[in-house]
Amino acid sequence: MEWFTVPGYWLSRLVVQRGLAGLYLVAFLAAALQFRALIGERGMLPVPRFVRHVPFARAPGVFQLHYSDRFFAAWAWTGAALAAAVAAGAADAVPLWASMTMWAALWAMYLSIVNVGQTWYGFGWESLLLEAGFLAVFLGNADTGPPVLVLWLMRWLVFRVEFGAGLIKMRGDPCWRDLTCLYYHHETQPMPGPLSWFFHRLPRPLHRVETGANHVAQLVVPVALFTPQPFASLAAAVIVCTQLWLVASGNFAWLNWLTIVLAFAAVDGDGMADVLGLARHAPASAPPVWYEGLVIAATALVAVLSWWPVRNMLSRQQRMNMSFNAFHLVNTYGAFGSVNRRRYEVVVEGTTEERIGPDTVWKEYGFKGKPGDPHRLSRQYAPYHLRLDWMMWFAGISPAYAEPWFGPFVERLLTGDPATLRLLRHNPFPGAPPTHVRARLYLYRFTTWEERRETGAWWHRTLRGEFLPAVALRAPET
Template sequence: MEWFAAGDYELARQVLQRGIAALYLIAFISAANQFPALLGERGLLPAPWFLSRISFRQSPSLFHWKYSDSFLLGIASAGAGLAATLVAGLPQQGPPWLPMLAFLLLWAAYLSIVNIGQTFYGFGWESLLCEAGFIVAFLGSDEVAPPLVVIFFLRWLVFRLEFGAGMIKMRGGSEWRDLTALTYHHETQPMPNPVSWYAHHLPRWFHKGEVLGSHFAQLIVPFFLFAPQPIASIAALIIILTQLWLVFTGNFAWLNWITIVLAFSAVSDEVVRAVLPWVGYAGEQPVTPLWFVVIVLVVTALLVVLSWRPLANLFARHQLMNASFNRYHLVNAYGAFGTVTKVRLEVIVEGCSDEHPGPDSEWKPYELKGKPGDVNRMPPQVAPYHLRLDWLMWFLALGSPDNRWFQMLIVRLLAGDPRTLRLIAQNPFPDAPPRWIRARAFRYRFSTRAEKKESGAWWSRTLVGTLVDPVTLQP
């Protein structure tokens, strides 16, 4: 069945299976560390409350059977353990059904978390991880050649991801069309990293070149993923390089890393060996069993049918961004940053222990792990790990309409809730919780070169106003 097998994509399969499994490992660790505080039984948006108001049909999840924080931790721990075996390549050494089953279990477990994660899991890369995990399940094991139809469907996923993001930009803010978007982006992105300050201070002509490069990589290059080799491999390389620049200059959870991994679906062993003779796989193509061919073709046919709405969405006048057209998060629509924020606002939560706060009272800020706070702290590198509270605090500063979680955050801080405090970089009230909490909005900008040289500060900030006046749990 030469038409079915892609014997020249063994390296691609290894990268795809192990890379996606590694990202599942990170995602499950993130869930174990953050889900109980954010969405657990006493979380900011309790999952049991959500589950009582939605059916399995609306939002499939194992947790409809039962939810407890210990059960969640068990699912996350089992998922992390299974993902680790796939990273090591152990199931891939068995029959084709073994890695298939392993990846489908990862998909079902993580889907169960995403579907009850509410706003804390409302990010496009959650759906992307679900979809990628489902598709790579059908790449088979070392006993069969990688199925060509699966390889091409993974390229179709990369196409939707990149071209969708490009079209969102062209339909979005004028800054993408006048090439000024990257003049602001490095400073105003959700979570800058240590390189972001330096990238922001690059010349304007360089920022315009960044935007042109983005348009080229997202609007033109994706079409060449379906071209003959070596053109498809060159297209993949361009996408990988542009994603590495985003990794180098920002924190976008695992979005950039999963795009890099998926782009390897267009990289052939022959092209790799032409450049790096000691890399890649060569050998006889294994015989593919008929039962595996039938399963792969049936699943691919289903995915092709599900592709119609995402395909239409790419060219729709009102293109949807990061949308799922089914409750199983398969064959989704992607895209981000249709507009770029030009002014950075940060909400700083502060506590005070005085019985009756006055003008001279001391207010201590709660520093989060990733987002800017202390102007002297270097922006950290956290990706591909995902700090969910920090991301939602960025959306809160932009005027997010749903801030129920933030109201509960204030309550939990006033109560000194240990799980909530573990989401904080440093608890300013280690002995007892504060009596009062307030939230103020500041305008942040990167310090100039002169300011940084003089004071060492990475940021400069100006008070904009008060978002939440002082509140207390005291009667």
């Protein structure tokens, strides 16, 4: 079938596959380095307890069959090694069937992790990474030309990411419609980056321009992904630029980078090669019949499963970042349907004093990504995902978001749990754990230009109340 492949998109496929494999590497590394404190046998939300109550059909994966911390670590590090090999080109150096097997393994291995990750893995970019990885199984390798159906499915995925986010904004917070949301967003977003203070201090008319441009980029431009070249490439370029703007203005794990990578599925590879001065790729051999059959079957599956996200996007009660099946295929996406006007941060403190009183000296724990010390400039961590820091942002919005895990987190601080302390930037009790831990709620705002010059601080914070009163380990019963 001559229509089946489009050899001119060889460079587009190369960028998509290598970039996607690189992001799988980041995801597996984050899992390997953080799991013990979060979902390990002695973690805040242990996997063994989870799988005792959740059947395989609802959360399919290898950890339903067996779990130990050692096994999970081996699983995650093996996934990281496989992703690194694919990013380096291993999937193009083997036969087509082996290449597809490598991609299927990446998808299945990460699916097993996400399906036992519970609260820590409840982010839209987890499902986005899995859906993209599933499509990559059928994207082929250097042995064949890029299949046109899979390239269209990837455009469909980018469309749902962007258009879904645009719709949720227009249906949600009124500040998106009156173009004022960016008066607040850079300051109140989950994890600001090193440039967020400067973005927030841009003139308000420019913030209104930003907001209007965002609506165009998410509600108009994605439609052009399905138009002929060069318009599809231009639409992809606009999406890439807007996503890079988001990368510069904050930390959103791999959401923005993955959207950038997937957008290249709409870029004319030969045209991109000409711009970069690269030699055009030689025509690939005809794809085997079994491969054509698998691609057509996968396309039909996506078409059927698309009913649920399309219905959701058309609904007035649109939901964002939702999977409709346990395999995280053909999901619905969206972000920031509402924007916080104020930023509340939970500050965790401890003391080594046995008795608590007005003169007790409290020392603050430092987190890697979330705001804490007002004089500390936020760091750039994306595409790496700091899961605890993200959930601390949610805790500042409402204690309900902290319900399942905050108590176990405090308990591990009181015992000086090494795995938990490794998730933090600063432990003020290196010798022995504290006797008491408390949490207080602060209102944070970016300093003004004048305050920044006078104090050197990036943030100003005001105590608003108690989040958790001072607690100690319960004495053992005698």
